[in-house]
Amino acid sequence: xxxLALLGGxxxxxxxxxxLALALVGCVIGTAIGVLPGIGPLNxxxxxxxxxxxxxxxxxSALILLTAVYYGSGYGGRITAILLNMPGEPSAVLTTLDGHxxxxxxxxxxxxxxxxxxxFVGATISVVLMTFLSVPLAKVAVAFSPADxxxxxxFALSLLGAVGGGSAPKAWAAGCLGVLLALVGVDSGTGVERxxxxxxxxxxxxxxxxxxxxxxxxxxxxxxxxxxxxxEAARISGGQRLTAGEVIRCIPTMFRxxxxxxxIGVLPGAGAxxxxxxxxxxxxxxxxxxxxxxxxxxxxxxxxxxxxxxxQIGNLVPMLSLxxxxxxxxxxxxGALLMYSITPGPLLFEQRPDVAxxxxxxxxxxxxxxxxxxxxxxxxxxxxxxxxxxVLYPGVLALSFAGVYAVSNxxxxxxxxxxxxxxxxxxxxxxxxxxxxxxxxxxxxMLEDNxxxxxxxxxxxxxxxxxxxxxxxxxxxxGLALLWxxxxxxxx
Amino acid sequence: xxxxxxxxxxxxxxxxxxxxxxAARAQGFTPQNAECIAxxxxxxxxxxxxxxxTRMLAxxxxxxxxxxxxxxxxxxxxxxxxxxxxxxRADPNVIVAVSTGSWxxxxxxxxxxxxxxxxxxxxxxxxxxxxxxxxxxxxxxTLADLVNQLRADPASVPMGAGGAVGxxxxxxxxxxxxxxxxxxxxxxxxxxxxxGQSMAALLGGHIQVFPGDASEVRGQLEAGEIRxxxxxxxxxxxxAFAAVPTAREQGVEVEWPIVRGFYGPPQMPxxxxxxxxxxxxxLHAHPAWPEQRAxxxxxxxxxxxxxxxxxxxxxxxxxxxxxxxxxxxxxSQ
Numbered sequence: 001x002x003x004l005a006l007l008g009g010x011x012x013x014x015x016x017x018x019x020l021a022l023a024l025v026g027c028v029i030g031t032a033i034g035v036l037p038g039i040g041p042l043n044x045x046x047x048x049x050x051x052x053x054x055x056x057x058x059x060x061s062a063l064i065l066l067t068a069v070y071y072g073s074g075y076g077g078r079i080t081a082i083l084l085n086m087p088g089e090p091s092a093v094l095t096t097l098d099g100h101x102x103x104x105x106x107x108x109x110x111x112x113x114x115x116x117x118x119x120f121v122g123a124t125i126s127v128v129l130m131t132f133l134s135v136p137l138a139k140v141a142v143a144f145s146p147a148d149x150x151x152x153x154x155f156a157l158s159l160l161g162a163v164g165g166g167s168a169p170k171a172w173a174a175g176c177l178g179v180l181l182a183l184v185g186v187d188s189g190t191g192v193e194r195x196x197x198x199x200x201x202x203x204x205x206x207x208x209x210x211x212x213x214x215x216x217x218x219x220x221x222x223x224x225x226x227x228x229x230x231x232e233a234a235r236i237s238g239g240q241r242l243t244a245g246e247v248i249r250c251i252p253t254m255f256r257x258x259x260x261x262x263x264i265g266v267l268p269g270a271g272a273x274x275x276x277x278x279x280x281x282x283x284x285x286x287x288x289x290x291x292x293x294x295x296x297x298x299x300x301x302x303x304x305x306x307x308x309x310x311x312q313i314g315n316l317v318p319m320l321s322l323x324x325x326x327x328x329x330x331x332x333x334x335g336a337l338l339m340y341s342i343t344p345g346p347l348l349f350e351q352r353p354d355v356a357x358x359x360x361x362x363x364x365x366x367x368x369x370x371x372x373x374x375x376x377x378x379x380x381x382x383x384x385x386x387x388x389x390x391v392l393y394p395g396v397l398a399l400s401f402a403g404v405y406a407v408s409n410x411x412x413x414x415x416x417x418x419x420x421x422x423x424x425x426x427x428x429x430x431x432x433x434x435x436x437x438x439x440x441x442x443x444x445x446m447l448e449d450n451x452x453x454x455x456x457x458x459x460x461x462x463x464x465x466x467x468x469x470x471x472x473x474x475x476x477x478x479g480l481a482l483l484w485x486x487x488x489x490x491x492x
Numbered sequence: 493x494x495x496x497x498x499x500x501x502x503x504x505x506x507x508x509x510x511x512x513x514x515a516a517r518a519q520g521f522t523p524q525n526a527e528c529i530a531x532x533x534x535x536x537x538x539x540x541x542x543x544x545x546t547r548m549l550a551x552x553x554x555x556x557x558x559x560x561x562x563x564x565x566x567x568x569x570x571x572x573x574x575x576x577x578x579x580x581r582a583d584p585n586v587i588v589a590v591s592t593g594s595w596x597x598x599x600x601x602x603x604x605x606x607x608x609x610x611x612x613x614x615x616x617x618x619x620x621x622x623x624x625x626x627x628x629x630x631x632x633x634t635l636a637d638l639v640n641q642l643r644a645d646p647a648s649v650p651m652g653a654g655g656a657v658g659x660x661x662x663x664x665x666x667x668x669x670x671x672x673x674x675x676x677x678x679x680x681x682x683x684x685x686x687x688g689q690s691m692a693a694l695l696g697g698h699i700q701v702f703p704g705d706a707s708e709v710r711g712q713l714e715a716g717e718i719r720x721x722x723x724x725x726x727x728x729x730x731x732a733f734a735a736v737p738t739a740r741e742q743g744v745e746v747e748w749p750i751v752r753g754f755y756g757p758p759q760m761p762x763x764x765x766x767x768x769x770x771x772x773x774x775l776h777a778h779p780a781w782p783e784q785r786a787x788x789x790x791x792x793x794x795x796x797x798x799x800x801x802x803x804x805x806x807x808x809x810x811x812x813x814x815x816x817x818x819x820x821x822x823x824s825q
Contacts, residue, residue, distance in 0.1 A: 046534030142696035203567035323711040325688035332535040345711015
């Protein structure tokens with residue numbers, strides 16, 4: 001088949017020793033920046049790009065390196081999420097829900113292993129799908145209208161109640177708070193400043209990393225300080241290693257999450273956070289009868305991590321096949337092409353097959369590298385916990401702060417993070433779940449932007465929101481999700 | 493004037509520093525630990541302006557010492573201009589990346605109390621140009637078709653681009669509308685997050701017109717997925733754009749260069765100011781520069797020094813007038 005021949009040509013590029021080495025370097029860097037909460041793949045890629053140019057790397061090699069950083073970060077985010085309850089990147093927020101309880105039961109290593117396997121499965125299946133279906137998929141993706149996005153995000157929001165752990169009203173309140181936090185900054189529709197208090201620093205809105213570091217990292221540390229650094233710290237051992245039975249039980253979860261993650265990822269306006277949130281809640285609902293979601297269910301770790309990596313790869317589909325970046329990070333990757341005088345666009349596969357197919361082939365290799373890197377290192381990562389808590393937590397916090405400051409160069413952001421930290425600590429004491437806040441924050445902004453777009457397009461006609469079959473289906477699912485708890489009660 | 497006195501004393505100071513014989517070119521000023529502030533996170537246009545230009549200045553030996561790039565995001569440049577004015581008013585060793593978008597923000601008072609008179613405009617490095625893009629199967633064949641439809645019913649043409657109402661992307665559409673006698677407030681304008689999402693919306697048929705930038709639409713243009721009704725430049729652009737007429741050729745008096753360049757602190761000593769202006773002038777003349785400039789998606793645009801300053805002030809004043817005309821919400825000065 002033609003595609004296979006082209007892919008073979010890609011492997012010829014990707015298997016060249018220097019390209020293999022670059023993929024390895026990229027995977028290591030990507031994992032490292034995924035671990036650190038302060039700095040994300042976007043910043044790392046932007047900082048690496050001038051090096052690529054200075055080293056006179058050919059374009060395919062530069063892209064192999066930079067893209068490895070990108071998907072490698074999807075493997076790193078889970079490590080601190082599971083072991084320390086501090087998500088290293090936005091999409092790992094959901095991983096804390098079951099990953100950290102597992103770590104507390106001494107099964108941190110097993111959780112790390114299953115999430116590594118999930119990441120590999122999600123990414124690899126997605127690369128296969130991308131190899132064969134890239135162009136038609138991307139064409140479908142652009143047909144997704146702002147109104148469809150509204151319905152999709154509303155559906156994701158309707159599942160917030162499921163990620164709260166205990167009390168649904170508290171989860172809802174937390175979600176609403178997140179949506180409110182997303183309103184800070186210059187309003188995208190009219191340019192009016194909202195809730196900035198007249199400060200320049202808030203004009204651009206709140207940064208996700210600042211919110212997450214505050215709520216999770218600082219909040220966790222405050223709680224530990226209060227309990228004199230002993231109480232509920234994760235245990236390094238005492239639990240079983242990951243069993244074959246557990247892996248098998250997770251396989252359907254991984255396939256479903258791959259499907260959800262990839263589809264969401266291909267849409268240029270959604271992202272890995274939406275994907276991991278949807279797949280986690282979907283798995284939780286599907287396995288209500290036999291699951292222990294929220295208290296340490298392997299599937300609760302596998303689902304978001306699989307979907308996260310699948311979505312990351314999916315995000316590359318519109319970028320490579322249409323030249324349309326779906327996220328900030330893919331926009332920077334496209335910028336890298338431009339710097340090599342390669343025009344990103346629909347003709348990329350024809351004009352520079354070495355670059356396009358070399359990159360795709362390198363992703364097969366890179367994901368194997370990441371799996372091989374991550375599984376043997378599970379023990380090493382888990383051993384992080386032998387570091388005394390009074391060293392470990394402040395150490396992670398210092399690194400996070402350094403990351404935030406390096407990117408924003410603003411002490412204001414650090415103060416803001418401390419403020420959110422106090423909030424996170426109080427909320428933990430009040431049993432208010434933190435994950436819905438973060439999800440509300442991410443989804444709220446997307447919901448508002450798309451709702452306004454839909455309204456602007458239809459001149460304020462609300463019927464636009466249910467104009468397409470996709471949106472009708474999504475709204476129906478939203479309704480079902482909202483009514484589900486009461487329906488279930490009646491059935492009992 | 494107090495400012496003159498400060499300038500004089502600051503201009504003398506560099507002489508005290510040990511001057512490198514080879515480097516001391518322009519009026520005896522040599523940058524020491526020079527810094528380029530990119531008022532955005534790594535990865536954006538400002539970041540590129542700093543990193544690529546400073547690398548080129550170092551490689552060509554125009555500026556003998558490496559220039560460090562410092563990211564300072566916040567308010568799309570508001571934090572940086574505040575920092576320069578509050579803490580480094582006379583620093584000869586700092587330049588800040590700036591673009592047409594910054595002039596738009598200045599004109600609307602979004603940089604706090606700072607105006608275009610609170611910095612020294614050093615020079616441009618190049619410009620991208622606005623384009624009016626439609627899908628290949630669009631009902632609009634020429635700019636005149638679009639203009640006629642806008643005149644008949646402005647709300648019947650959904651347009652979208654990567655910025656809010658009042659942003660530079662919006663200005664492209666608004667200026668076209670206004671030049672043809674249509675009130676920009678009656679346009680149906682949809683803000684997206686960046687050019688990529690706008691292009692997706694155009695290809696998906698959700699919007700009919702995308703007032704984008706030449707560099708970001710090039711791939712789709714070459715693939716024949718979109719057509720360009722006009723480039724908003726004084727003259728036709730080279731290469732893939734050569735066949736696209738300017739708006740002016742079609743009787744619509746609108747130009748939209750997205751000029752990228754640098755400014756310095758308000759009391760940057762003349763010696764240092766002249767040094768940086770001269771550095772950019774030499775950069776523009778360097779044989780390796782056109783390729784590097786193209787790598788940033790920029791066309792030739794080489795106004796520096798006084799000419800650049802005049803442009804910055806004139807454009808900011810024009811934007812201020814437009815904002816007033818269409819009743820944009822602006823922050824009080």
